[in-house]
Amino acid sequence: MTGSTASHPNMARRVEAYRARTVGLIGRALMDSLKKFSPRVQVRNPVMFIVWTGMFITGALTVNPGLFGPSQVGRWYNGTVTVILVLTVWFANFAEALAEGRGRAQADALRQTKDDVTARKIASDGTLSIVSATNLRKGDLVRVEKGDIIPTDGEVVEGIASVDESAITGESAPVLKEPGTDMASTVTGGTKILSDWLVFKVSADPGHTFLDRMIHLVEGARRQKTPNEIALTVLLAVLSLIFLVVVATLMPMADFLHVHMDVATLIALLVALIPTTIGALLSAIGIAGIDRATRFNVLAMSGRAVEAAGDVQTLILDKTGTITIGNRQATEFISLPGHTDNDIASAGLAASWYDDTPEGRSIVALAVAKGAKHEPSWDKARGIEFSAETRMSGTDFPDGHKARKGAVTAIANYATELYATAASEALKEAALVVARRGATPLAVAIDGDIIGVVALSDVLKPGMRERFAHMRSMGIKTIMVTGDNPVTARVIAEQAGVDDFVAEAKPEDKIGVIHSEQAKGRLVAMTGDGTNDAPALAQADVGLAMHSGTTPAKEAANMIDLDSDPTKLIDVVAIGKQLLITRGALTTFSIANDVAKYFAMLPAIFMTALPGLAALNVMHLATPETAVLSALIFNALIIPALIPLALRGVRFKPVSADAMLRRNILIYGLGGLVAPFIGIKLIDLVLGLFLR
Amino acid sequence: MMTADAFWQIVAIVLIAASLSVPFGRYLAHVFMGERTFLDPLLDPVDRLLYGIIGPAQTSRPMDWKDYAVHMLLTNVLMGVLIYVILMFQGHLPLNPLHFAGVNPELAFNTAASFITNTNWQNYGGESTLSLFSQTAAITFPMFTSAATGLVVAVAFFRSLAAADGGRNLGNFYRDFVRALTRVFLLPCLILTPVLVWQGSPETFTGQAIAHLVQGGLQHIPMGPVASLEVIKHLGTNGGGFFNANSAHPFENPTIITNVLEMLLMMLTPMSLVVAFGRMVRNPRLARVIYGVMAIMLMAALFIAVSAEQGGTPVLAGAGVAIVHGGGQPGGNMVGKEVRFGNTQSAMFDTVSTAFTTGTVNSMLDSYTPVGGMVSLVLMMLNCVFGGKGVGLINFLIYGIFAVFIAGLMVGRTPEFLGKKIEKREILLASLALLVHPLIILVPAAWSLMAPYGVSALGNTSMHGLTEVIYAFTSTAANNGSAFAGLSGNTPWYNIALGVVMLIGRYVSIIFMLALGGSLAAKPAVSETVGTLRTDTLLFGTFWLATILLVGALTFLPALVLGPIAEYFAMHAHLVS
Secondary structure (H helix, E strand, O other): OOOOHHHOHHHHHHHHHHHHHHHHHHHHHHHHHHHOOOHHHHOOOHHHHHHHHHHHHHHHHHHOOOOOOOOOOOHHHHHHHHHHHHHHHHHHHHHHHHHHHHHHHHHHHHHHHHOOOEEEEEOOOOOEEEEEHHHOOOOOEEEEEOOOEOOOOEEEEEEEEEEEOHHHHOOOOOEEEOOOOOOOOEEOOOOEEOOOEEEEEEOOOOOOOHHHHHHHHHHOOOOOOOHHHHHHHHHHHHHHHHHHHHHHHHHHHHHHOOOOOOHHHHHHHHHHHOOHHHHHHHHHHHHHHHHHHHHOOEEEOOHHHHHHHHHOOEEEEEOEOOOEOOOOEEEEEEEOOOOOHHHHHHHHHHHHOOOOOHHHHHHHHHHHHOOOOOOHHHHHOEEEOOOOOOOEEEEEOOOOOEEEEEEHHHHHHHHHHHHOOOOOHHHHHHHHHHHHOOEEEEEEEEOOEEEEEEEEEOOEOOOHHHHHHHHHHOOOEEEEEOOOOHHHHHHHHHHHOOOEEEOOOOOOHHHHHHHHHHHOOOOEEEEEOOHHHHHHHHHOOEEEEEOOOOHHHHHHOOEEEOOOOOOHHHHHHHHHHHHHHHHHHHHHHHHHHHHHHHHHHHHHHHOOOOHHHHHHOOOOOOOHHHHHHHHHHHHHHHHHHHHHHHHHOOOOOOOOHHHHHHHHHHHHHHHHHHHHHHHHHHHHHHHHHHHO | OOOHHHHHHHHHHHHHHHHHHHHHHHHHHHHHOOOOOOOHHHHHHHHHHHHHHHOHHHHHOOOOHHHHHHHHHHHHHHHHHHHHHHHHOHHHOOOOOOOOOOOOHHHHHHHHHHHHOOOOOOOOOHHHHOOHHHHHHHHHHHHHHHHHHHHHHHHHHHHHHHOOOOOOOOOOHHHHHHHHHHHHHHHHHHHHHHHHHHHOOOEOOOOEEEEEOOOOOEEEEEOOEHHHHHHHHHHOOOOOOOOOOHHHOOOOOOOHHHHHHHHHHHHHHHHHHHHHHHHHOOOHHHHHHHHHHHHHHHHHHHHHHHHHHHHOOHHHHHOOOOOOOEOOEOOOOOOOEOOOOHHHHHHHHHHHHHHOOOOOOOEOHHHOOHHHHHHHHHHHHHOOOOOOOOHHHHHHHHHHHHHHHHHHHHOOOOOEEOOEEOOHHHHHHHHHHHHHHHHHHHHHHHHHHHOHHHHOOEOOOHHHHHHHHHHHHHHHHOOOOOOOOOEOOOOHHHHHHHHHHHHHHHHHHHHHHHHHHHHHHOOOOOOOOOOOOOOOOHHHHHHHHHHHHHHHHHHHHHHHHHHHHHHHHHHHOOOOO
């Protein structure tokens, strides 16, 4: 996994909590696995259904060994085969129950936050009434106060309050909620209001809230087989069918040679040959894949979405917040001819004195570091806030001086229009120098006299370059989307090591990028949080919405990151790939095992009647009975042995497809050929002690 | 072990065939991509004449996979019925100098099914059953059309892999069919028939020569238009002989020169088709990997078969036969082999014949060593070591779809093949195509071994008898036609069962394959990155080979263990003579 838990502090805590719960989970899974012996469950898995059916036939043979005519084997043999088959089915059930159990435990925890919540509903005449949360409908107005659990999802219409969303996100730092803003006006049911009060309009009917969806998802209640899982199930079913034909036709062929075959042995052979290992673990692998995403605090709306993440070929990433730390920092002052470096530092300080934005603070900090001093008279000055029309901010001093800073073109226009001073070539050059370094130039003017330029630089998040290099080695193209000018964008793109960038982009432009990538036959993933990201999130093959984002964004996406960390998109890709790799690796292992099972069972079955075949008994298994039973026991025991791998997923490293294939063929292909030879021999040695 | 001279014979024949396959493969690609070839001025008028007969409307429109399959089936049904009728009523038809009566209905069904499916399984002896009209119209004629059918189906499948229009135009069946006949099969026949005549094959409509023997009395020597049949018999990977003894008969395969020529003819189209595939799907690297894997399997089969026959058996050794090569003795197991070919050329010929689904024999497989016979059996079970024209490569690609699916998962992507995603529908169709083969081999073989009417036709009991039955159904299922001999197939049960197996083995498989191609063609292409599993590498080629051997072994190993493998061990333990 490329994303370390260290980058998500609350992750480590969550993982710890999971470990603590595991012991309890096993007990519960043992119980659940018994219920899964029901035919309704078994019939969904063709491979295990064959084992399940075989179990009953050998069971009947244990009671009456002569059921299908004369038999050379006794009750103990048929009984032993039956017990091993029951165990095989049970191990498969256990794997699935254990995988489901993790989600179920988390769902229970979520459900607790939901139970017995009441709400103050505001009637149309303004009166308050206490109602149960389950009676709230879309459009109702609700008032919540300090200490309340927010009863359901909604949009804030009045008030301002801090809210603890840790029940959903695991993040304990409170979040400010207020009406009117895109992001901060959404409240989620199950979270807790820490201060003040809010009035919000309910946006979801009971059963359709975010919490409800989350419970459903983690519990796997709506779990459907994913497309790839279906394809693999078909493959395994047909393989099983082929083996059914092979084993069924073996009996008349053996009869022709006057070799009698016992039904229990035939069933043992069939069960050993059909891909029970992957058949037993397939469902658990899928559930665990979604569970892994959940443990990364990413809520996938379906298993399909997690699977699709593994296929992603293009990642569209916002520059700000994803590639760079959200805020730009002042890193340099450049004075224009006629002004000194001290002049620009002082001017910058003056223009930013009342600017509380992180950018403004960083200019102040840099100016102070360069020796600029503020004057006491500034205390009576007035700060001018940034506005979208003027694209400037600054300070009006009591003595009538005006300090302004802003985009280079905005300041140039301001100086020309209000002070009739034409912008110099030197300004353009200075701005270009700054842009070429990947920084954003801000011009600073005192009374229309442009003193110089402040360079605001983006700060890359640590480790991004390595991550993009990993992406490239996996064949994933990264595209950075930014509102910056092309020159700045190019520098950041080069520093971060993304493959491509779109400069001067508006949020709406993302959808155009997605369309053009998809037209080239590529699968696209993107992150987003704003309402204007929603169409693009819906269009992308994988859309990861931030939990801090708006409801439309969250509804359009097929995954939600509860930590609201856009870089998680990269981890999600890894989780998707790991899911598919685990399936492929265990399928390879399962099929490769058959070679050794043949070498154990075929000579054993025939060598009494056709003594020459004893030469094929390369493992020198003790007796025909121990050979058959050893192979069957190995077949059963390998399932619980591989449960941890199925749940954890095969180790994944971001390397090229060829390197990954070579590694997995060596481990699971060759390993699958060799391991059962050793395992079966060992089991045979143990059985030999008892049966001699 | 084999002699050095045998080793070099094997290397030489594969190298010569390979070097012929490159230019001929390019020529095939030209023919089916509608590009100009040097023969166009000569053959275009012939094509136009044939298009005119079939109907301009039918021959000029594009077909999707369903359309293509329907017209392929219609054409084949029509021809199949025609063959059946000719065989049944040959007594009333011309060119019947030996006055043979009509063929009985079961045998006529079996023979019609056999020749229309390019199997050429023969439950009859040609010289003692068929009139010359039947030999020409019901045997030689479908040798051309069935070969052309297999070839054009493969071509349509390749087009569906490369389709950019969603698969709406996979070509026109009739056009492809005519072009395959005129540009691939007819011309070499016209050129090479005289070569066979020069080497001693007859080409006549005289039914028999009568020899006055020295010791008195007469010998009737049947003959007919043999030389022309020999060329298409091998070029079209058909394998049906004029005589019961097939290519062991001195009229069909008179000399070592014709033996080599016939082997090269068998190998030509299937090997060339891999080259053509690379051009048609615009991925010559992939074609090279496929070619390499197939060639390795072929060489291995040749080495094993020749070694086994040269090695002889402990039974022969015990009987005092010189099984070591030298001193004017060929050594090894010469039972059932022609002295003019020896062990090496015999084992090579029969191995090539089963690998390339021709089924012609110049020596009797029933008398091969267990291992030598098993090589032929395994080649037909896998049915993708070059195989017949088209079907072998498609089978190989179907194994490839499985390999891609599993390997694709192991690199963490939804598996893709040639830029198309492999999903449920593709896996289902590929699985069914794969399932058909063991199903129609094992089930009827098991049935035959249980039923008295199945067992009574066997020439041997025990493991060898089992091998005979499995061989018969494997050969017919693979549309190979190679006969192990020892099984008297001309009984109502075997005529009908083998006939049905041939029809299913041919048409059900083809329909699944075309449907698979159609399904892939309809998908949007996924762009390729370094995260894409590459199928044109040595690594994937190895995995592909392992998949073929593993799936093949897992499916057929129990049957092989009871047949040739048990026989081998029994023979070496001196339990069987």
